[in-house]
Amino acid sequence: MNNVSKYTRQFFEAPKTEMKWAGRSYVDKAPMWCSVDLRDGNQALIIPMSLGEKLEFFQKLVDIGFKEIEIGFPAASETEYDFCRTLIEQDLIPDDVTIQVLTQSREHIIQKTFEALRGCKNAIVHLYNSTSLAQREQVFRKSREEIKEIAVSGAKLCKEYRGKYEGNFRFEYSPESFTGTEPEFALEICNAVLDVWQPSHDDKVIINLPVTVQLSMPHIYANQIEYMCENLKYRENVIVSLHPHNDRGCAVADTEMGLLAGAERVEGTLFGNGERTGNVDIITLAMNMYSQGVDPQLDFSDIPSLSETYSRLTRMGIYERQPYSGKLVFAAFSGSHQDAIAKGMKWREEHGETIWNVPYLPIDPQDIGREYESDVIRINSQSGKGGIGYILETRFGYDLPKKMRESVGYMVKSISDRKHKELLPDEVYEIFKSNYVDIVSPIRITETHFVQRNGIEATISFDYNGRKVTATDTGNGRLDAVSNAIRSYTGSGYSLNTYSEHALEVGSASKAVSYVEIITGDGKSFWGTGIDNDIITSSVKALVSAVNNMLNAG
Ligand SMILES: CC(=O)SCCNC(=O)CCNC(=O)[C@H](O)C(C)(C)COP(=O)(O)OP(=O)(O)OC[C@H]1O[C@@H](n2cnc3c(N)ncnc32)[C@H](O)[C@@H]1OP(=O)(O)O
Numbered sequence: 128m129n130n131v132s133k134y135t136r137q138f139f140e141a142p143k144t145e146m147k148w149a150g151r152s153y154v155d156k157a158p159m160w161c162s163v164d165l166r167d168g169n170q171a172l173i174i175p176m177s178l179g180e181k182l183e184f185f186q187k188l189v190d191i192g193f194k195e196i197e198i199g200f201p202a203a204s205e206t207e208y209d210f211c212r213t214l215i216e217q218d219l220i221p222d223d224v225t226i227q228v229l230t231q232s233r234e235h236i237i238q239k240t241f242e243a244l245r246g247c248k249n250a251i252v253h254l255y256n257s258t259s260l261a262q263r264e265q266v267f268r269k270s271r272e273e274i275k276e277i278a279v280s281g282a283k284l285c286k287e288y289r290g291k292y293e294g295n296f297r298f299e300y301s302p303e304s305f306t307g308t309e310p311e312f313a314l315e316i317c318n319a320v321l322d323v324w325q326p327s328h329d330d331k332v333i334i335n336l337p338v339t340v341q342l343s344m345p346h347i348y349a350n351q352i353e354y355m356c357e358n359l360k361y362r363e364n365v366i367v368s369l370h371p372h373n374d375r376g377c378a379v380a381d382t383e384m385g386l387l388a389g390a391e392r393v394e395g396t397l398f399g400n401g402e403r404t405g406n407v408d409i410i411t412l413a414m415n416m417y418s419q420g421v422d423p424q425l426d427f428s429d430i431p432s433l434s435e436t437y438s439r440l441t442r443m444g445i446y447e448r449q450p451y452s453g454k455l456v457f458a459a460f461s462g463s464h465q466d467a468i469a470k471g472m473k474w475r476e477e478h479g480e481t482i483w484n485v486p487y488l489p490i491d492p493q494d495i496g497r498e499y500e501s502d503v504i505r506i507n508s509q510s511g512k513g514g515i516g517y518i519l520e521t522r523f524g525y526d527l528p529k530k531m532r533e534s535v536g537y538m539v540k541s542i543s544d545r546k547h548k549e550l551l552p553d554e555v556y557e558i559f560k561s562n563y564v565d566i567v568s569p570i571r572i573t574e575t576h577f578v579q580r581n582g583i584e585a586t587i588s589f590d591y592n593g594r595k596v597t598a599t600d601t602g603n604g605r606l607d608a609v610s611n612a613i614r615s616y617t618g619s620g621y622s623l624n625t626y627s628e629h630a631l632e633v634g635s636a637s638k639a640v641s642y643v644e645i646i647t648g649d650g651k652s653f654w655g656t657g658i659d660n661d662i663i664t665s666s667v668k669a670l671v672s673a674v675n676n677m678l679n680a681g
């Protein structure tokens with residue numbers, strides 16, 4: 128890359144503003160949302176949606192709660208025109224939803240656009256023309272005055288055609304390529320359009336200031352928006368709207384700062400689909416508000432189903448790390464994250480916390496239809512004992528002693544490392560079971576008898592390396608007595624170090640699960656787990672499992 132001298136900054140800074148927006152710290156109320164999925168999103172698809180697909184998408188947008196939906200560019204194609212007609216003729220537009228249609232400032236296109244709208248109750252006619260220096264010079268080869276005339280003549284035509292049709296039709300104007308336009312000129316052209324449309328309290332006009340191509344850092348855009356908001360004529364009857372694209376990856380920042388700077392409306396798409404790097408992702412914007420306690424007035428409670436519909440209809444994928452909606456955005460593979468999440472969830476439960484503040488999870492995944500079990504703690508070679516213990520506890524009911532979690536954790540992650548793959552919860556459970564639970568080789572106890580003599584005396588019958596053996600010894604409890612009997616026969620030197628147990632739900636019944644740690648003379652630790660209806664038997668099984676693990680380790 129040695130052509131940097133080919134490039135320079137293409138944006139125009141707003142004349143001095145007070146940057147009032149910089150003193151505001153968050154978006155405190157939902158803007159008016161307008162989905163442009165069916166127009167800007169659709170025009171960027173490899174295969175634009177068919178009529179049937181657009182109808183299904185439209186219904187989804189209505190279900191989410193959008194009250195303004197740009198449904199297309201009716202003059203662009205038969206499908207676009209027919210879609211508009213189908214919505215109207217089949218009465219598919221709820222009374223509280225306004226459809227929006229885009230038109231260039233050319234009479235035959237405006238005419239066709241109004242034709243497409245006949246019989247519609249509520250519509251926004253969205254007129255645009257490009258105003259940037261680059262487009263004026265290279266594309267239109269026109270002066271500022273001539274470009275202004277395109278806008279003004281289009282505005283007049285829209286007004287004229289509106290007079291010919293019944294229905295509540297409002298107007299929107301976009302100085303397309305606004306971010307490459309000198310702000311004073313953008314203001315002049317918008318005011319000229321407003322002079323034609325004469326907005327009033329009952330006939331507000333939308334001035335949409337698009338980041339058609341992102342050319343600057345977000346604060347530059349915020350200044351431009353503040354400048355426009357403060358200098359547009361008829362301001363009280365003008366709705367300032369944002370329409371950010373994402374070329375520099377700042378569409379969300381542009382929108383949020385633009386809202387702080389005075390804009391009231393946002394045009395964007397689901398999952399950020401749209402021209403080039405896309406339009407601003409409305410899900411991200413809405414969830415950013417939601418995560419700060421501001422109701423976005425859109426319902427994203429079932430992102431998995433929305434993702435399925437979206438991918439099927441647009442034939443577009445959703446990036447795994449797309450904020451909020453990506454498949455992996457709540458997944459914690461790494462040990463310290465898992466540990467903190469598991470502890471955070473427990474703390475929440477113990478304290479009856481109502482405000483969400485679990486570390487590493489900006490929102491509760493369940494609020495948007497994701498599951499803790501399958502979406503949050505995921506196991507691979509980066510995982511730790513906290514996460515593995517969390518899965519065994521929440522999914523399978525095993526509340527391992529703290530020290531045992533470490534042993535199991537290292538075992539599981541080393542297997543994931545060797546296999547070089549993620550382990551699913553069932554696989555984690557299998558590893559736990561086959562390495563710790565009811566291990567019956569080389570020792571398998573077949574019978575146990577206890578009598579009260581010198582404390583407790585245990586007589587055990589067991590298979591040991593193919594031989595049938597009986598051993599007797601005493602101890603200060605049953606487990607201790609069994610342990611001493613095993614030790615006296617096998618000659619192995621270890622001491623019982625940890626014992627714990629709890630009830631384990633198995634189907635509708637409950638069993639006892641015990642955990643035993645033994646420590647060898649040279650300080651090595653071995654764990655075993657036993658499960659049985661009887662609590663003593665479960666503890667003996669846990670002990671034997673630990674001893675077997677020790678013997679198998681040589
Ligand atoms: C940033 C955006 O997303 S803007 C929206 C873009 N979306 C689309 O364009 C999708 C749908 N568009 C289409 O299907 C087609 O472009 C149509 C049907 C609207 C028009 O098609 P056509 O007339 O064949 O051609 P095309 O779009 O290439 O027109 C270019 C001409 O219109 C002019 N033009 C472009 N935009 C505008 C506008 N907003 N207002 C007035 N004239 C315009 C161009 O200067 C050019 O003029 P010229 O013929 O004198 O050179």
Ligand SMILES: CC(C)C(=O)C(=O)O
Binds near residue numbers: 255301338339372
């Ligand atoms: C028509 C306008 C609003 C547009 O799509 C853009 O500038 O990106």
